[in-house]
Amino acid sequence: MEKYVQIENASMVFSTKKGKFTALTDINLNVQQGEFIALIGHSGCGKSTLLNLVAGLLDATDGVLLLANREIKGPGPERGVVFQNHSLLPWLTAFENVYLAVEKVFGGSESKAQLKARTAATLELVGLTHAADKLPGEISGGMKQRVGIARALAMEPKVLLLDEPFGALDALTRAHLQDELMKIVAATKSTVIMVTHDVDEAVLLSDRIVMMTNGPAATIGEILSVDLPRPRERLKLAHDPHYHDLRSNVLEFLYSRQMRPKEAA
């Protein structure tokens, strides 16, 4: 069992005006190459904070984070991030948004034509060739999020980090994008860490579900292995008793053992 992403005794303390706030404590997690991990928990439990630690957008107060045996120091293009609200630059077209990332990562070693071909290929992968020249303001929320995914994928990252990528989308679009993400991940064999608050999404997509306890001082409560065979189909799974067992495991953790604290809004 090869450890690709290693998180050892990580903790995160924020200094706020009211004093120190411990968001995460004692986090230990190993992710294998090609594994799909879902981080789930109530809002405010620090799952996005954990993702930001891996992304390098935050520095852990304590503990060590490693990617392929190298310490994570600051953000870098080998960890592609898909943000919750797509975070596309509104003055650049879909193509230009992706190209910005491609140029940064491969600009030193490839010609302009190759960079453009790479960008076009990634947009094709997420099915957006027709919208390449549109500005983010001219396309739907689901399409924007697909551009966001394309931007992260185009960098050929070692790890793909998704921060509630489908949270802002309607249920039908979300289901559609989940299916596409499964196909893309199967094709690219990406290692993925995804933050979600959607139990179905976690069970459908991931190999392991990391369930987090409530904050402050949140930590990993339980890890559930999802041993459903791939490729998975949501319609067939709807009648699969094992799927429902896994689902109720997660629900039971979230709603009976980790009741949402009253004060947390």
Next chain:
Amino acid sequence: MNAVTLNERSLSDVMDAPATVALATQKPPALPGVTAPVRRTPFLETETGKRLIEGTTNLFKNAIPPLLGMLLFVALWALIANTNKSIPGPIETWASAVELFSDPFYKNGPNDMGIGWNILNSLYRVAIGFGAAAAVGIPLGFMIGRFDFLNRMTAPIISILRPVSPLAWLPIGLLVLQKAEPASIWVIFISSIWPMVLNTAAGVQRIPQDYMNVARVLNLSEFKVFTKILFPAVLPYVLTGVRLSIGVAWLVIIAAEMLTGGVGIGFWVWDEWNNLNVAHIIIAIFVVGIVGLLLEQVLMLIAKRFNYE
């Protein structure tokens, strides 16, 4: 005041709309007589016809309230002119304006030049003073927005200097620069710089953290961060500052020229007051207003082009 105008407008919208539609639908009977006996869709029921009706309706809806407003304004003016004989009425002023604008670019020595020269001279001063203010104010705003230390350092000075009446700067300008021309440009500079500094700084401070996170994840160089993220994100704020500034500059130039003299629309107003030519003063008021409106509209158009939200 606002509420009243709004009501008047919506009232006239309601009143005008049905009338125009009725007017337009009365036309179709005339058409079939002209065309061949074959039954054709009447023109006004075709797509083009419907668009024509809609276009005319909209035109009336949009044109009538402002026209009505202008008409009331002119009527009020005529009424005042009628009771106070020293103020020329609309017709008298119009005749005077036609005469004035029939030869806008004559030159009879430095104290008697056409209205066109006066406007161009004022615009030239505004352009220099305002251009210098932009060249200094926008980069300064970027730095104040980017570095909190600089922000705290300059905040008290800006707070004190900003509310100062523009003309209070004139004596300092005259003292240091010795001449009237650069002094009035200095007044434009110092009074129009603040909106650009403050808006640019606010724009930089309000860049969404998401964009900066993108920059960090992609590891973009400082140059790319500036050209691809900072500059386009702040541009709408900069343009708002520029628009406010040019309004201020145009307000101030009239007053400054009244005091400093020379060729310019402001001094021209003062000159005509000394000549007791009230019609020309009223024309000057309209000219100043229209030029100011045009400057603002041009900048609005530019700002629209760079708004992505």
